[in-house]
Amino acid sequence: MxxxxxxxxxxxxxxxxxxxxxxxxxxxxxxxxxxxxxAAPAETTADAAASASAAPTPSATTTATKPAPAKxxxxxxxxxxxxxxxxxxxxxxxxxxxxxxxxxxxxxxxxxxxxxxxxxxxxxxxxxxxxxxxxxxxxxxxxxxxxxxxxxxxxxxxxxxxxxxxxxxxxxxxxxxxxxxxxxxxxxxxFWPAIGELDLHLIGEGRHEELWRALGAQPMVHQGVAGTRFTVWAPNARGVRVTGDFTYWDGTGTPMRSLGSTGVWELFLPGVGEGALYKYDICRPDGSHTVRADPMARRTEVPPSTASIVTASHHEWQDADWMAHRGDRPVHEAPFSVYEIHLASWRPGLTYRQLAEQLPAYVKDLGFTHVELMPVAEHPFGGSWGYQVTGFYAPTSRMGTPDDFRFLVDALHRAGIGVIMDWVPAHFPRDDWALAEFDGRPLYEPADPRRAAHPDWGTLEFDYGRTEVRNFLVANATYWCEEFHIDGLRVDAVASMLYLDYSREDGQWSPNEFGGRENLDAVAFLQEMNATVYRRNPGVVTIAEESTAWDGVTRPTDSGGLGFGLKWNMGWMHDSLQYIAKEPVHRKYHHNEMTFSMVYAYSENYVLPISHDEVVHGKQALVAKMPGDWWQQRANHRAYLGFMWAHPGKQLLFMGQEFAQGAEWSEGHGPDWWLLDPAYDASGDHRGVRTLVGDLNAVYGAVPALWQRDTSPEGFSWVDGGAAEDNVFAFLRFDADGSPLLAVSHFSPAVRTDYRLGVPETGAEGWVEVLNTDAARYGGGDVRNEEPVKAEAVPAHGRPSSISLTLPPLATVWLRPA
The missing domain is CATH 2.60.40.10 (Immunoglobulins)
Known part of the structure; x- marks a missing residue:
């Protein structure tokens, strides 16, 4: 512009x-x-609006309250x-x-x-x-x-x-x-500076945990006058001017002042209020100019427009009870079942407020405890699904305002549903109006182009060794949790941050000071981020998408770990999907792919993810990965979900997979909701799978054995993990009191009768099915076990008693003592 x-x-x-x-x-x-x-005489940002109180004239005061929206x-x-x-x-x-x-x-x-x-x-x-x-x-x-x-x-x-x-x-x-x-x-x-000295000190140290209150565009009353304080960090700039629709995009008359060695520039503009469009006109070190969006903007124009917008929140939260109790039980000892959503395509065309009318009821009906939102922060290209962020502090304007997004989170909380958000601190795009060489030199990215360029995505990596950049990201994590009541951050692409040689060949990277490949600055950043988020926000969980065997991802930072609460189990996902895609006759040769996860199941606190990444770009939807005819595909799909929900670890399922959508996901049209129309789904094939997911979540939430000891070896025991010829996996889960649940997954298309499995001596009254994925209500053949199944004094699998079961074809059965 x-x-x-x-x-x-x-x-x-x-x-x-x-x-x-x-x-x-x-x-x-x-x-x-x-x-x-x-230099402002005030002490903190909370006091900054009252900075005039230290002026020579006692009557010069400022109220640190937000004014009504200015004209x-x-x-x-x-x-x-x-x-x-x-x-x-x-x-x-x-x-x-x-x-x-x-x-x-x-x-x-x-x-x-x-x-x-x-x-x-x-x-x-x-x-x-x-x-x-x-x-x-x-x-x-x-x-x-x-x-x-x-x-x-x-x-x-x-x-x-x-x-x-x-x-x-x-x-x-x-x-x-x-x-x-x-x-x-x-x-x-x-006007005096409207930012406090303590703010500037903390910014200089890289320790301002509420950075969004100090930088960016802040509507306020300053020295008795309503307006907006503009502050931006641009240490390499020769000069900075505010430009916007209030100056007809000519910043000549609105130059900002430099606040010393902090690199912060500031200007209070009276009369400029909420809704005003703005950018920064930056004079680079070489004297040329670049016009940039505000890195700290809390609201932006709808892409492809790129201006920042002055905004303030007026949302009145109604989730006090949720916020007070969300941390009552540690997440690794609580039921945690996640529905992953791409908001813009879940039901295309809906605004945040319209989503608030539909999404909470749908998720609650399915019984998921949480939703995980693919990145909400503003991004210029919708096809990136939000993973190339330009507005780290602004919810995407495609579906409404920041307060509209707050309204959606509030509605989910009032329905008893937690909200996790994908967060992307690994990289940012090169758009010349955003962060890249923001003030004329590398600022948010490393100066070394080999370190700056991300080899996979054509983007730039952050300079985690620079205190102000690390502060920008750590504060951003707390910002989403505190300003939008987000309950968890799933951190994207952690492995690409941890390794200096990630996707790089020899000669394309430099080792760290000890000669290793670990990015020590990134490690320190992740530890600081996790420690800060957990300290400031009780009940919040951070989740790492980390695809390597890095030691201690979910170990506390004071023990040398990265400090995440949970980690995506990419190994389980890869191995189990490889197994289930095989024809049943070949599965016996891949049996260990379903059992290997238990070798390392307690090395971290895990989430089992069937995410968006597994149902796009030729990988096929979950049901389409399955072999056989349509009946067998659906049966495999149901049996696999039953195995997943019983396996140690939390669960995550991407939208559309809950009703066996056959087509890959596309951000252009979202899930194929028409498959649930009774006029099309007369036999109930898709509705049956959705009913199963609801029942899986209901039983899961009601049976502590399935979640209470997810991270403890005492919570799991194989009954038979070696039945490769039968394609059977049988194991026990135990709650804190020792009460068991028996899970049996049978991945062959034949019925097996009189299948004997050793069981604990509890259950004198017999064992009853609490879930059978072959039930008719799910679209199965309804091969069931008469209840209760009596335990007999017949030794099996190292136990003195056993039960004899009928195993349905391509099905998972859960049983508990009567």
Whole structure:
């Protein structure tokens, strides 16, 4: 968006909107002190709006409260709040001001001035107060002070100046006349910095855990005036200007000030409020300019538009009970069954609020404890599914506003459903309006191009060794948990972060300081992120998508681990899908692929994922992976889900697989909901599978043996893990009291009768089926066991008693003592 001079028609509207409030006297510097020093006297961001309290004039105060939404930038004065009454004398000209230094003039016009407040605004000088304004395209600028109107001299190039014959800086505003309109505004260059010294200190240290409160666009009341504070980190910039629809995308008149060695630039713009579009015009070290979206933007335009939007939250949460109790039980000792969703395509076209009307009821009916949302943060290309993020602090605007997204999370919580969000700190795209070489040099990415370039996705990796970048990401993790009440973060592509040689050949990477391939900076970042999230947000869980055998992914950080709560079990997923895709006659040769996971099942706290990655790009939908005719495919599908839900570890299932969708997922049209239409699904094939998933979750939640000791070897025991010739897997799960559940999966298409399995001596009254995936209600053949199945004093599988079962074809059966 190129800055341009407004047309005659455009100039009839105000480029800046006055917000008429009873303004208290502004802070007045002494004659020896600039009107707006570079360091704020306030201490924290919470106090930043009250930074004027440390000004020389006691009456200059600011309320740290969010104002009502300010008028949009293009509101005319007639639409604004009526100005307060004035008793002004007739207009009179100001005394000529000392000439502006040529270097300052040139730098302001070039956009590379680091201290515009030293030159612009009101400053005491011998014999009066110098007022200087930079108002491109203005015909005149008049200072309005109590009892007087003083027109400034036109110095050319948009500069206006004059000396007021007063002993100290008065309360004043500016009346700016354009070709066809006149507006009255507060002068942005009469305000102290609206960010506190403690904020700047924490930013410099890389320890600001609430970074979003310090950087970005923050609507606020500052020194009694409503407006927006703009702050951005750009340490390599020669100058930074705010540009937006309120300046007609010309930032010449709105340069920001540098706040010292922190690399932070700041400007408070009165009258700019919620809904305003903005970007930063950055002067690079070589003098060229780049216009960038705000890395800390909390709201963005709908792609492909790329501007940031000033926003503030007004959502009133109604999930207090959920938030108070979500951490009552550690997640690895709790039922945890996840429905993975791509929000934009679950039901295409729905907004966040419309999703809130449908999604919670659907998920609750299926019995899932949580939903996992594929990345919600803003991304320019929908085909990336959200995994190439440009707006790390902004929910995608495709489905509504940030408060609309809060409304959806709130609705899920009120339905008793937790919300996990995919989070992508591994890389970011190269778009020239976003993070790449943000201020003209590598900033968020490493300076070494070999380290910066991600070889798989054409993106850039983050510089985890830079404190400010690590702070940006750690604060982002806490931001989603605290501002949107997210219950968990599933961290994408952890393996690509951990290894310096990930997808790189020899010569394309450099070892760490110890000569190893581990990215020690990434390790430190992940440990800091996990420790911070867990400390600040009780009940939240972090989940690693980590595909290697890295030791200690879910070990606590104080024991040298990465500190995640759970890890995706990619090995189980790969091995079990490879097994189930084989024809039954060949499965006996791959039997160990279903049992090998128990060799390492307790090395980490695991989630068993059948995710979106397994049902796209030619991998086929879950049911389509299965061999045989349609009946056998569905039977395999049901039996596999029964095996998965009984196996140690938590469960995750991607949308569409809960009703055996046969086609691969496409973000363009989402699940094939029409398959559930009784007019099409007359035999109930797809509805039967969905019913099974609901029953799996219901029994799972009600039987602690299936989840309570997921991470303890005492919670599992093989009955027969070696029945390769029969394609049978039989094992016991135990809860904390020792109560068992027997799970038997039979992956052959024949019925097996009198199949003897050893069982514990409990269950004198017999064993009863609590779930059978071959039941008629699921679309099966309804081969069942008469209840109860009596235990006999016949030794089997190392146990003194046993039961004799009928095993349905291609089915999983769960039994418990009567």
């Amino acid at each position: 190129t800055a341009r001079k407004p047309s005659r028609k455009a100039s009839r509207k105000s480029a800046e909107i006055p917000v008429e409030l009873p303004v208290e006297a502004p802070a007045e510097p002494s004659a020896a002190t600039p009107a707006a020093p570079a 949009r930038a293009r509101t005319t004065r007639a639409e604004a709040v009526p100005p307060r009454p004035r008793q002004a004398a007739e207009g009179q000209g100001a005394r000529p001001a000392p000439a502006l230094d040529t270097a300052d003039r040139g730098r302001l016009l070039a956009g590379d001035h680091h201290a515009p407040h030293d030159v612009l605004g009101a400053h005491p000088i011998p014999g009066g107060v110098l007022v200087r304004a930079l108002r491109p395209y203005a015909r005149s600028v008049t200072v309005l002070a109590t009892g007087s109107r003083t027109e400034l001299h036109d110095d050319g190039d948009g500069f206006f100046s004059g000396v007021l014959p007063v002993p100290e800086v008065p309360e004043y505003r500016l009346e700016v006349r354009y070709e066809d309109d006149t507006v009255e505004i507060d002068d942005p260059y009469r």
